[in-house]
Amino acid sequence: MYKKLLFFISISFSIIAQKSPKEFLGYELGDQFTYHHQIVDYAKHIATSNTQNFQWVSYGKTNERRELGQLIITSPGLQSKLDAIKRTHLQIINGETKATLETPLIINLSFNVHGNEAAGSEAALGLMYDLAIKYNELVQKMAGKSFVILLDPCINPDGREAYATQFNRKNYFAGGNPDPLDQEHFEGKVSGRYNHFLHDLNRDWAWQTQIESKQRISFYQSFMPMLHADFHEQSGQHSYYFPPAAKPYLNFISDGTKQLQESVGKSFSKLFDSKGWTYFTSEVYDLLYPSYGDTYPILNGALAMTLEQGGIKAGLSQKLNNGDTLHFSERVLHHRTLANDLVNWSLENAEQLKSVFYANHEKARNNPTNQFKVYVIPQDQIAKSKDLIDLLRKNRIEMGLAGKEFSAQQPYSFFDDKNILNYKVGANDLIISTFQSASPMAQVLLDPVIALEDSVTYDITAWNMFQIHGIKAYGLKEKLVPVNNFKWDQVKNILENDALGFYFLPQNPEDIELLLKAKKMGYEIVFNDLPLEKDGKKIEPGNFFIFSKNKSLKDFTPLIRLADAGNISLNSLKSFRFDKGADLGSEHFKYFQTPKVAVIANENFDTNQQGELAYFFKSNFKSTATYIHLNDFLTKPIDHYTHLFIPSSNFKLNEGELKTVQKWISNGGKLICFENSINSFLNAPFDLGKNLKELKDTTESKDIYVLRERNALSSTIGGNLLEVNLENSHPYGFRNQNSKTYILNTSNSLFASSGDFNPILKTGNSPKVNGFLGSKIKKQISNTVWFGSKEIGKGTISWFNFNPIFRSIPTQGQTILENILLYSNY
Ligand SMILES: [Zn+2]
Incomplete structure (x- = not known):
C-alpha cells in the first residue's frame, strides 16, 4: 500500500507541457475578450502543468456564481507547507517569533477589479504562462530562498463578463471598430466596472460589504502579502501610470515603504524607457481612502500599488485624440511586461520587502501613530456598536474588556468632538488598544481627523466610524491592556407564562x-x-x-x-x-405594514444607487423590490406599492403623471427621492420649490490657470462627515436616542427649507465638519436641510440631500431609510 501510494504521488507530480494562451484559446492575447470561465480553465491548466509548484485555489463564488480563485506559485517544496508558512508568518506579524532567512517572500498580484478595464485578466493569462515557462529561472534568481506568488486573474468576474458580453453583442464588425462613436465603446447602466450589485470593488476593501471582497480579504488575511499590485485601466487618452503614488499620503506610511515605492517605480521607468512606452507617475492616484487595492494593503504593512494602463472603453481598438490607434493587444502587452518586471524586481528585492513589511508591523505594535493609546466603547454603547465591532474584526483589529475601573483624564469624546474633563472606564467597557499590528487600520477607521500630507484627493476625506454610528466613545492618552477577547452573549429568550x-x-x-x-x-x-x-x-x-x-x-x-x-x-x-x-x-x-416596494430605474439614473438600493433591500431589509423602468412607470396602476424610491436622477413627468403620483401619495403612498430626483417635484402640483430653496454661490471665479484644480475645491460640498440635528421624535428619526448625528455627506448642493416641509436632518448654526469642506461652502452650510418630508393626505414625500446608503457602508443614514419602511403607517 505504501509503495503504491508513493508511485501514485510520483506520477501526480509529473510535468505536462504548458500550452501558450494562443494554443489554449485559439487566438493571440488581445485579439478577443476572453470569457471568465476560459480564464479559470487556463489557470487550472497551468496549475496541472506543474503540480509540484503551482496550485489553483478556489476561494469563493460571486453573486452570479462565477468562481473566484488564485494561482499560487511557490519555490520548490513549499506547496505542501503553505498552512505552516501562513501560521508562522502571522506569528511574526504579531511579534510572537522572528523572521529568518528561510521565511518566504509573499507577493500578490490582482487583475481586473473593474470588470471593464479588461486588459488586466488577459495580461494575467500571459503572466501565468511566462511564470510557468521561466519557473526554473525564477528559482535560480532566488538562490535557494523561498517565495510565494499569489495571482488573482480576476477579482470581479461578474463585471468582467458583463463587459465582455456587452462588447461582443454591440460589436457588429469583427475585430472592433476604432471609431470612438461606435456603440461598442458605450456600456450603459450595467457597466462592467461594478459587481452584480453595482458596487465598486475598489472602494470596498475596508468595508467588505460585497461577497467578492468578503471572500477575497479573508484569503488575503490568511496570507498577508508583503506586496500587492492592483492592475487597472484609465482613460484611453492617457498613457500608463505607475508608482510613486500621488499625495496625499497617510502619515504612517514608513520611509522604508516610500523607498521601495521609489525603487520599484525606477525599475518600471527603466523598462518603459527601453521600450519607448510613455507613462506618468506621482499624479492623480493618491493614498488616502482606505478601501482601495493599494491603500488597504499599505495599511496592512505591505508595499502596494495601483497600475493604470490607458484603455478604458477602448474596446479592441480605438482612435485617440492625437491620431494614434490604441489596440487592445498593446494594452495587454504593457500590463504583462510590467507584471513580469514586478515579479523579477520583487524576487531581487525580497530581503528588503520582507524586512520593511515586518518592520511596519513591529512599529504598529510598539510605536503606533494613532492619536490615542486606547479607544473605549462604554458598556451601554456596546449593543448599538455591533456593525462597528463586526467591521473592526473584519479588519484584524483586536479588542477586549477593560477588566477593571480606571479614571481617564481629559479623554477625547468622539460624540462631542472635543476633550472632556474625565471619564471613568468601567470593567465591562470595551477597549481597543492601539498597540497591535492592525493599529494603522484602527487609526484610519477611528481617529477623528485623518492625518494628511496634502488635501487634494479624488474621494471622500472622512469616515470616522464612531461618528458615523453615533457611538459615544472615547480616545484615551493612557495605556490600557484588554483582559480578554470580547464575545457576544448568546441570547436565550424565555417568555413569562402569562405573557400576551x-x-x-x-x-x-x-x-x-x-x-x-x-x-x-x-x-x-x-x-x-x-x-x-x-x-x-x-x-x-x-x-x-x-x-x-x-x-x-x-x-x-x-x-x-x-x-x-x-x-x-x-x-x-x-x-x-x-x-x-x-x-x-x-x-x-x-x-406595522409589510412594505411593498418599487424602485424607478433608468440608464441615466445614478447607477451605483440603483445597486446600493437593491443591496439594501437584500441585506438590511431581507426583502425584495420591483425595479420599474422609467419608460414603464405609470403604464400600469401603482396602487399596490406602499413605497416608491427614485435614485438620484434628472427626469420629467408630465402633469397627468405628476397628478397620478400625487393621488397615490394622498392615499398613503410613501415617495422617497434621492438627491437630484427631487427636481421633478419642485413645480405644481407638488410645488416643493416653495419649500426648498437652493443656495448658490454667485461669486465669480478669477482663478489663474495653474491654480484652477485647487480653487475648484473651494466649492466642494461633499466627501466629509457633517454634524446635523436629528428630529428624533419623528418616526423616521426613531431608534436613535441622540438629538444630533453625523452624516456621510455626499451632496453637491445646499438647500434651505421652509413652510410645511419637515426637516428631520438639518444643520445647526455652526455645524462640525470632519474632513474636507470647500472654503466658500463653509459660510453657507448652516441651517441647511439634509433629509425631510412633507405630508400629503395620508402619505408623504421624503427627500435625502445625500446618499444614505453610500457604498453600503453601515451608517445612521441606513437606519433612517429602514425607519421609512418600518414606521410607514403613521
Ligand atoms: Zn480601475
Missing part, C-alpha cells in the same frame, strides 16, 4: 427579518409612537409589540426560536396597559 406576547426594538437585519416573518405568520404587530413606561422600565418609541388576537396563534415558540437563532432579546408583554404614555389599544400604537 413580546416586544423589542429592532437593531439588526435579523430583527427586521423576525418582524416580517411574524407578520406573515399572522401575528398582530404594532409600534409605539411615543415613550412608554411599565414597572419602572422606560420603553422608547419605535418598539414593536407582537401579540395575537387569534386563539390558534397563542403559541410564540416558533418566534422565540427565531429570536434565539438571531440573538435577539425579547421582552415579555404582560399587559396592554402601561404606567406612562398610552395603552396598547390607543391611537399611539400603529399597525
Whole structure:
C-alpha cells in the first residue's frame, strides 16, 4: 500500500507541457475578450502543468456564481507547507517569533477589479504562462530562498463578463471598430466596472460589504502579502501610470515603504524607457481612502500599488485624440511586461520587502501613530456598536474588556468632538488598544481627523466610524491592556407564562427579518409612537409589540426560536396597559405594514444607487423590490406599492403623471427621492420649490490657470462627515436616542427649507465638519436641510440631500431609510 501510494504521488507530480494562451484559446492575447470561465480553465491548466509548484485555489463564488480563485506559485517544496508558512508568518506579524532567512517572500498580484478595464485578466493569462515557462529561472534568481506568488486573474468576474458580453453583442464588425462613436465603446447602466450589485470593488476593501471582497480579504488575511499590485485601466487618452503614488499620503506610511515605492517605480521607468512606452507617475492616484487595492494593503504593512494602463472603453481598438490607434493587444502587452518586471524586481528585492513589511508591523505594535493609546466603547454603547465591532474584526483589529475601573483624564469624546474633563472606564467597557499590528487600520477607521500630507484627493476625506454610528466613545492618552477577547452573549429568550406576547426594538437585519416573518405568520404587530413606561422600565418609541388576537396563534415558540437563532432579546408583554404614555389599544400604537416596494430605474439614473438600493433591500431589509423602468412607470396602476424610491436622477413627468403620483401619495403612498430626483417635484402640483430653496454661490471665479484644480475645491460640498440635528421624535428619526448625528455627506448642493416641509436632518448654526469642506461652502452650510418630508393626505414625500446608503457602508443614514419602511403607517 505504501509503495503504491508513493508511485501514485510520483506520477501526480509529473510535468505536462504548458500550452501558450494562443494554443489554449485559439487566438493571440488581445485579439478577443476572453470569457471568465476560459480564464479559470487556463489557470487550472497551468496549475496541472506543474503540480509540484503551482496550485489553483478556489476561494469563493460571486453573486452570479462565477468562481473566484488564485494561482499560487511557490519555490520548490513549499506547496505542501503553505498552512505552516501562513501560521508562522502571522506569528511574526504579531511579534510572537522572528523572521529568518528561510521565511518566504509573499507577493500578490490582482487583475481586473473593474470588470471593464479588461486588459488586466488577459495580461494575467500571459503572466501565468511566462511564470510557468521561466519557473526554473525564477528559482535560480532566488538562490535557494523561498517565495510565494499569489495571482488573482480576476477579482470581479461578474463585471468582467458583463463587459465582455456587452462588447461582443454591440460589436457588429469583427475585430472592433476604432471609431470612438461606435456603440461598442458605450456600456450603459450595467457597466462592467461594478459587481452584480453595482458596487465598486475598489472602494470596498475596508468595508467588505460585497461577497467578492468578503471572500477575497479573508484569503488575503490568511496570507498577508508583503506586496500587492492592483492592475487597472484609465482613460484611453492617457498613457500608463505607475508608482510613486500621488499625495496625499497617510502619515504612517514608513520611509522604508516610500523607498521601495521609489525603487520599484525606477525599475518600471527603466523598462518603459527601453521600450519607448510613455507613462506618468506621482499624479492623480493618491493614498488616502482606505478601501482601495493599494491603500488597504499599505495599511496592512505591505508595499502596494495601483497600475493604470490607458484603455478604458477602448474596446479592441480605438482612435485617440492625437491620431494614434490604441489596440487592445498593446494594452495587454504593457500590463504583462510590467507584471513580469514586478515579479523579477520583487524576487531581487525580497530581503528588503520582507524586512520593511515586518518592520511596519513591529512599529504598529510598539510605536503606533494613532492619536490615542486606547479607544473605549462604554458598556451601554456596546449593543448599538455591533456593525462597528463586526467591521473592526473584519479588519484584524483586536479588542477586549477593560477588566477593571480606571479614571481617564481629559479623554477625547468622539460624540462631542472635543476633550472632556474625565471619564471613568468601567470593567465591562470595551477597549481597543492601539498597540497591535492592525493599529494603522484602527487609526484610519477611528481617529477623528485623518492625518494628511496634502488635501487634494479624488474621494471622500472622512469616515470616522464612531461618528458615523453615533457611538459615544472615547480616545484615551493612557495605556490600557484588554483582559480578554470580547464575545457576544448568546441570547436565550424565555417568555413569562402569562405573557400576551413580546416586544423589542429592532437593531439588526435579523430583527427586521423576525418582524416580517411574524407578520406573515399572522401575528398582530404594532409600534409605539411615543415613550412608554411599565414597572419602572422606560420603553422608547419605535418598539414593536407582537401579540395575537387569534386563539390558534397563542403559541410564540416558533418566534422565540427565531429570536434565539438571531440573538435577539425579547421582552415579555404582560399587559396592554402601561404606567406612562398610552395603552396598547390607543391611537399611539400603529399597525406595522409589510412594505411593498418599487424602485424607478433608468440608464441615466445614478447607477451605483440603483445597486446600493437593491443591496439594501437584500441585506438590511431581507426583502425584495420591483425595479420599474422609467419608460414603464405609470403604464400600469401603482396602487399596490406602499413605497416608491427614485435614485438620484434628472427626469420629467408630465402633469397627468405628476397628478397620478400625487393621488397615490394622498392615499398613503410613501415617495422617497434621492438627491437630484427631487427636481421633478419642485413645480405644481407638488410645488416643493416653495419649500426648498437652493443656495448658490454667485461669486465669480478669477482663478489663474495653474491654480484652477485647487480653487475648484473651494466649492466642494461633499466627501466629509457633517454634524446635523436629528428630529428624533419623528418616526423616521426613531431608534436613535441622540438629538444630533453625523452624516456621510455626499451632496453637491445646499438647500434651505421652509413652510410645511419637515426637516428631520438639518444643520445647526455652526455645524462640525470632519474632513474636507470647500472654503466658500463653509459660510453657507448652516441651517441647511439634509433629509425631510412633507405630508400629503395620508402619505408623504421624503427627500435625502445625500446618499444614505453610500457604498453600503453601515451608517445612521441606513437606519433612517429602514425607519421609512418600518414606521410607514403613521
Ligand atoms: Zn480601475
